[in-house]
Amino acid sequence: MSDFTNVRPVSWHARGGLTSQTAYVALALVLLSLVMSAVSPAFLTIGNLSNVLTNFSYLGIAALGSTVVIITGGIDLSVGSSMAFSAIITALLFRSLGNTALVDIPGAVMTLSVFGGLAAGGLIGLVNGLFIARVGLAPFVTTLGMLSVVRGLCYALTSGQGVNINGADSNLFFRLSDGVLFGVPVPLVYLVGLALLMGLLLHHTAQGRYVFAIGGNERAAALTGVPVTRIKIGVYVISGLSAAVAGILLGGWLGSVPANLADGYELHIIAASVIGGANLAGGAGGPLGAIVGSALIEVIRNGLVLARVNTYWQDSFVGTIIIAAVCVDRLRSRLGR
Amino acid sequence: MALLELHGIGKSYGAVQALSNVSFSIAPGEIVGLMGDNGAGKSTLVKIVAGVFPPSEGTMSFDGRDVRFQAPVQARSAGIEVVHQDLALADNLSAAANIFLGRELHRRFGLIRLLDHAAMEQRAAQLFGELKSETRAADLVRRMSGGQRQAVAIARTRLANAKLIMMDEPTAAISVRQIAEVLALIGRLREAGIAVLLISHRMPDVFEVCDRVVVMRRGRVVANKSIAQSSPQEVTGLITGAVEAA
Numbered sequence: 001m002s003d004f005t006n007v008r009p010v011s012w013h014a015r016g017g018l019t020s021q022t023a024y025v026a027l028a029l030v031l032l033s034l035v036m037s038a039v040s041p042a043f044l045t046i047g048n049l050s051n052v053l054t055n056f057s058y059l060g061i062a063a064l065g066s067t068v069v070i071i072t073g074g075i076d077l078s079v080g081s082s083m084a085f086s087a088i089i090t091a092l093l094f095r096s097l098g099n100t101a102l103v104d105i106p107g108a109v110m111t112l113s114v115f116g117g118l119a120a121g122g123l124i125g126l127v128n129g130l131f132i133a134r135v136g137l138a139p140f141v142t143t144l145g146m147l148s149v150v151r152g153l154c155y156a157l158t159s160g161q162g163v164n165i166n167g168a169d170s171n172l173f174f175r176l177s178d179g180v181l182f183g184v185p186v187p188l189v190y191l192v193g194l195a196l197l198m199g200l201l202l203h204h205t206a207q208g209r210y211v212f213a214i215g216g217n218e219r220a221a222a223l224t225g226v227p228v229t230r231i232k233i234g235v236y237v238i239s240g241l242s243a244a245v246a247g248i249l250l251g252g253w254l255g256s257v258p259a260n261l262a263d264g265y266e267l268h269i270i271a272a273s274v275i276g277g278a279n280l281a282g283g284a285g286g287p288l289g290a291i292v293g294s295a296l297i298e299v300i301r302n303g304l305v306l307a308r309v310n311t312y313w314q315d316s317f318v319g320t321i322i323i324a325a326v327c328v329d330r331l332r333s334r335l336g337r
Numbered sequence: 338m339a340l341l342e343l344h345g346i347g348k349s350y351g352a353v354q355a356l357s358n359v360s361f362s363i364a365p366g367e368i369v370g371l372m373g374d375n376g377a378g379k380s381t382l383v384k385i386v387a388g389v390f391p392p393s394e395g396t397m398s399f400d401g402r403d404v405r406f407q408a409p410v411q412a413r414s415a416g417i418e419v420v421h422q423d424l425a426l427a428d429n430l431s432a433a434a435n436i437f438l439g440r441e442l443h444r445r446f447g448l449i450r451l452l453d454h455a456a457m458e459q460r461a462a463q464l465f466g467e468l469k470s471e472t473r474a475a476d477l478v479r480r481m482s483g484g485q486r487q488a489v490a491i492a493r494t495r496l497a498n499a500k501l502i503m504m505d506e507p508t509a510a511i512s513v514r515q516i517a518e519v520l521a522l523i524g525r526l527r528e529a530g531i532a533v534l535l536i537s538h539r540m541p542d543v544f545e546v547c548d549r550v551v552v553m554r555r556g557r558v559v560a561n562k563s564i565a566q567s568s569p570q571e572v573t574g575l576i577t578g579a580v581e582a583a
Contacts, residue, residue: 200451204452205452209452212430213430213434215429216429217427220427223409223421224425224438224439224493225413225440226438283429284429
């Protein structure tokens with residue numbers, strides 16, 4: 001009965017995990033890091049590595065949410081604006097709640113301000129999700145519109161000026177968002193924690209499976225009773241929330257939130273997801289890919305700075321890497337045939 | 338007592354009358370072949386019974402109750418399952434994941450419910466064993482042959498304990514060895530009291546496994562007779578119109 005006589009076992013290096021896009025990019029990351037530590041002695045210093053790890057965490061956290069959306073076959077272009085909006089809401093709440101009786105309860109101002117910022121990000125995601133899943137609009141156009149709507153709100157709310165985070169609970173907030181935990185920058189701790197949570201949800205819950213099913217064959221998913229609308233709304237809310245986390249942490253690092261925070265960041269976030277292996281056609285991707293993609297982008301940026309390359313060249317380099325990554329992916333699937 | 342009864346079912350799309358006055362019934366454990374050329378209305382009829390959309394005219398009863406399905410999930414909970422022609426599978430998931438899509442098995446870890454991958458793969462392997470299929474539960478559907486994909490689709494209906502299974506061209510894209518096995522499986526469904534509506538172009542398959550054949554042409558039923566009282570030549574004539582009705 002089961003006697004695949006013309007099929008031999010697949011050798012270890014040709015097996016699924018090690019031939020995935022994520023594995024290739026991880027390899028590229030390791031090679032690049034080796035090259036850079038050889039070329040510039042400053043690369044492997046504690047100070048530089050700490051910077052790299054911190055910077056890539058913000059990108060990575062936002063890329064986690066973006067990856068989930070991409071797995072369903074959608075896209076969220078509003079993440080950069082959401083980051084800024086959430087950070088601004090948090091900062092404004094710090095300012096207004098800091099003038100109320102809540103200052104007497106330790107941690108209350110901070111908790112409510114952060115919750116407010118997260119809620120703002122989630123709300124943007126909910127609006128995106130409702131337009132895309134309920135009304136049926138295309139994700140690209142919807143989130144492109146929201147990008148502008150939300151960015152405009154950022155400027156309107158702040159009158160174009162930065163909002164300082166100070167007053168009650170601000171030191172506590174800075175410790176929790178920009179501190180160090182056992183020598184590890186706190187944003188990295190959040191990144192790893194959220195990545196583990198996302199991996200658990202995607203691979204070990206029914207809802208996570210539905211996300212992949214919708215990306216693989218939305219019609220089949222609908223026919224088998226998957227709650228497609230609900231899941232789609234959910235992934236955009238997740239994207240908004242992860243952008244909010246990234247934005248609030250970034251605000252904690254800067255200490256003051258400008259209206260143009262994370263301007264244009266959405267392209268880097270999506271690039272990180274795609275480089276890490278999330279297929280824009282849907283159906284594939286994961287938290288490891290988001291992390292590896294973000295790390296690669298940040299290591300390249302860091303490398304360019306250490307090599308004293310003109311900062312104006314950075315975008316060109318990142319763009320080249322995106323194209324190279326999808327070329328490698330195409331080569332990989334062609335070799336596999 | 339009939340399991341499925343159709344009375345005067347009609348469906349029109351603007352100027353096109355896709356179905357007119359379709360009436361027939363299926364008893365539990367009966368295998369009915371639904372034949373007809375392209376455009377005869379077979380797919381439309383299956384979609385109505387499967388709950389994709391309601392008919393424009395006519396009534397339907399299932400398991401003794403009058404039904405009018407507005408969504409596939411309603412038909413499924415009544416006990417009607419469909420194996421679609423394109424199998425409605427998610428290529429990027431494993432066979433086990435596809436079988437259990439929408440009805441996953443869980444394990445409890447304190448307060449949290451997580452997927453029970455081992456149980457699902459084991460049950461899937463069991464179903465494939467019953468189907469005598471060379472399909473591995475953990476393989477991705479993307480890498481499977483037509484026959485293996487068909488096995489996954491049929492295994493999904495076995496899991497649902499359906500009372501009526503409608504199969505749209507199940508033997509069209511599978512290996513010779515598996516045609517015999519799929520037909521044997523359909524025979525086993527009969528023994529379990531499950532009714533099967535088999536849409537097929539393949540005359541030998543219909544004449545081998547069906548009890549009755551319903552032939553449609555241009556949206557109407559032109560024949561509804563037992564296989565024993567018909568012949569491939571007669572059915573061919575009915576499909577093409579050479580034989581008006583029987």
